[in-house]
Amino acid sequence: MKNLLLSTMLIFSLSTFAQVNGGPINSRTETGVIDGVYLKSNIPTKRLIPYPYIREADAIWSKRVWRAIDLREKINRPLYYPLDEITPPDLETGESQWIRNDNRWSLWTVIRQHVLSGDLTVYSDYNPIRFSVHDGDKFKYPIIPEQGKNYSTDPEYKEELTGYLGNLGPMPLDPLLNMYREDSIGLDGQPVYPARDTNWYTSEDIIQYRLKEDWIFDKQRSVMDVRILGIAPVVHDKDDNGTITGTKVMFWLYFPTDCRYVFNNYFVYNESNGSRWMSFDDYFMKRRFSSFIYKEENVYDRSVEKYRVGVDALMESQRITEDIRNIEHDVWSY
Numbered sequence: 001m002k003n004l005l006l007s008t009m010l011i012f013s014l015s016t017f018a019q020v021n022g023g024p025i026n027s028r029t030e031t032g033v034i035d036g037v038y039l040k041s042n043i044p045t046k047r048l049i050p051y052p053y054i055r056e057a058d059a060i061w062s063k064r065v066w067r068a069i070d071l072r073e074k075i076n077r078p079l080y081y082p083l084d085e086i087t088p089p090d091l092e093t094g095e096s097q098w099i100r101n102d103n104r105w106s107l108w109t110v111i112r113q114h115v116l117s118g119d120l121t122v123y124s125d126y127n128p129i130r131f132s133v134h135d136g137d138k139f140k141y142p143i144i145p146e147q148g149k150n151y152s153t154d155p156e157y158k159e160e161l162t163g164y165l166g167n168l169g170p171m172p173l174d175p176l177l178n179m180y181r182e183d184s185i186g187l188d189g190q191p192v193y194p195a196r197d198t199n200w201y202t203s204e205d206i207i208q209y210r211l212k213e214d215w216i217f218d219k220q221r222s223v224m225d226v227r228i229l230g231i232a233p234v235v236h237d238k239d240d241n242g243t244i245t246g247t248k249v250m251f252w253l254y255f256p257t258d259c260r261y262v263f264n265n266y267f268v269y270n271e272s273n274g275s276r277w278m279s280f281d282d283y284f285m286k287r288r289f290s291s292f293i294y295k296e297e298n299v300y301d302r303s304v305e306k307y308r309v310g311v312d313a314l315m316e317s318q319r320i321t322e323d324i325r326n327i328e329h330d331v332w333s334y
Contacts, residue, residue: 023110023266024102035103040267043279048264051227051256058220061327065320066137066295066303068234069209075290078269078283079107079209086200096200104267106203107280108233111253112165114262118150122164123252125232136252137212137230143251164251166200201235201250208234210249211291215324217331224328228255228284255284293317 025044026035071080082101089096100109114120122143125136143164145157152158212230217223230252237248253259263280270277283289292314295303308316 024100024104026103040277043267043277044265046264046279048261048281049285052218052221052225054216054218054225055220058218059216060219061217063215063324063327064297065213065215065293065324067211067213067291067293069211069289069291071207071209073290075288079289080203080206081106081269083203084109086202104269104277106206107209107263108201108203108206110262110266110280111233112201115161115165116151118145119262120253120258122161123230123254124164125249125251134249136249137232139230139252139254162198166198201233205235206233207236207247210234210294211255212252217328222331224324226287231255231259293320296320 023044026040027033028035069076069079071077082104083106084101085099087097087099105113111120115122123136123139124141124143125134126141127133127135128141143157143160145151145154149157151161210232211228213226213228216225216227218225232252233250234247235250236244237246239245260281263284266280267277268280268283278286278288294305294313294317300306304313304316
């Protein structure tokens with residue numbers, strides 16, 4: 001009886017935590033039924049492991065690189081799946097329903113959930129004044145609501161954030177005139193068009209994640225350490241006809257404080273062992289993903305694609321990776 005009471009209390013506390021944090025657990029709040037042999041309570045409740053402290057005097061070598069995680073690679077599927085879905089707006093209420101998996105979430109589902117709840121601050125990828133300048137990886141342009149407001153209570157913030165979480169659909173056409181349909185004429189004499197629908201980005205739309213990271217050799221611990229500074233989802237850039245014209249970085253998130261505290265309590269699928277699911281923070285700490293370097297810090301501030309193309313660009317990425325490994329190897333003498 002005592003064990004049953006403790007189990008019920010644990011399920012209730014985990015259910016409360018899931019409601020606050022937003023993540024799925026393998027139990028049902030209404031009935032207390034556990035979907036499995038035991039309650040998976042480690043990941044939803046575990047504390048964040050802090051980074052080891054590095055003094056400036058102990059960092060005898062460092063290099064900053066930018067890398068891309070291609071979600072088409074099989075090893076990166078735990079970041080891509082499971083897919084979510086956003087239903088079309090209801091005809092009466094105009095509200096859409098966000099359908100998510102009830103066992104685990106993809107990385108994009110986690111990010112979108114906590115961007116909307118205000119736990120993650122979105123940093124614009126481009127300069128709001130000069131759109132051609134893409135230096136958002138320096139975390140210079142935060143998108144934040146007014147003091148004391150959030151996504152639901154700040155209309156301007158909601159409208160601005162919507163532009164980063166989705167894109168506007170096509171202008172409605174008049175089927176008879178085959179032209180943009182006008183609702184009315186404004187006070188300035190210009191036509192007023194009806195509001196366009198928002199096409200929200202889902203997990204299926206995310207094709208890459210880009211990372212900004214620093215590699216540092218710490219002489220105090222005699223280790224080569226890597227710290228992820230930022231992460232950015234990437235989608236296809238399309239024209240008005242739906243033709244893919246390239247890729248587009250949606251926004252940047254600050255990894256050390258914002259993302260780690262969120263990613264720490266969400267499951268990542270383990271294909272080898274179902275009882276050893278890790279968190280997204282563990283996934284990045286253990287470097288379980290496959291990626292390639294598309295830029296390293298250099299005097300020209302240029303990316304690899306500026307001077308290498310195709311296979312040569314991949315070879316250049318591999319060369320940069322080997323240079324970092326050789327630095328760690330060369331500090332030791334045998």
